[in-house]
Amino acid sequence: MVYQQTFRPDLDLVYTRFGTEVSLAEIRRCAVDTFRDQLYRPGMRELVDFRATVTADAQLGFRTLNEIHELQATWIRNLRRGGRVVLVATADLIFGLCRIYASLAEQPDLPINCCRDWRAACRLLDLDPGIELAVRSAEG
Secondary structure: OOEEEEEEHHHOEEEEEEOOEEOHHHHHHHHHHHHHOOOOOOOOEEEEEOOOOOEEOOOOOHHHHHHHHHHHHHHHHHOOOOOOEEEEOOOHHHHHHHHHHHHHHOEOOEOEEEEOOHHHHHHHOOOOOOOOOOOEEOOO
């Protein structure tokens, strides 16, 4: 699985789940395709699930995450405004990468939180931790 994504307008939520490995190409593609999807609405909450991810592309680091942030900068200012992003990761390396991205992308009107715990991530988005988030395969 590269990543799977579903848009839940009923929950005002985009849910993205990554597989066991994450590559720079996948992160870049997801960063752009989320906002291009016809189901995306400005300000939707986003839950990015890296709990299954244990390894990352060696190219992922501060420089490349900063490039991804710059790629998203216009969308972040215009489409994410008023939304909330929660990244959940359990592996130390992946959690660290999430923290780097959050520190680069967070703005006063866009809170970005990193969690190690699914329940805490769901609480931040006012979601039931037991919710079934049906996914469809991301196309690419």
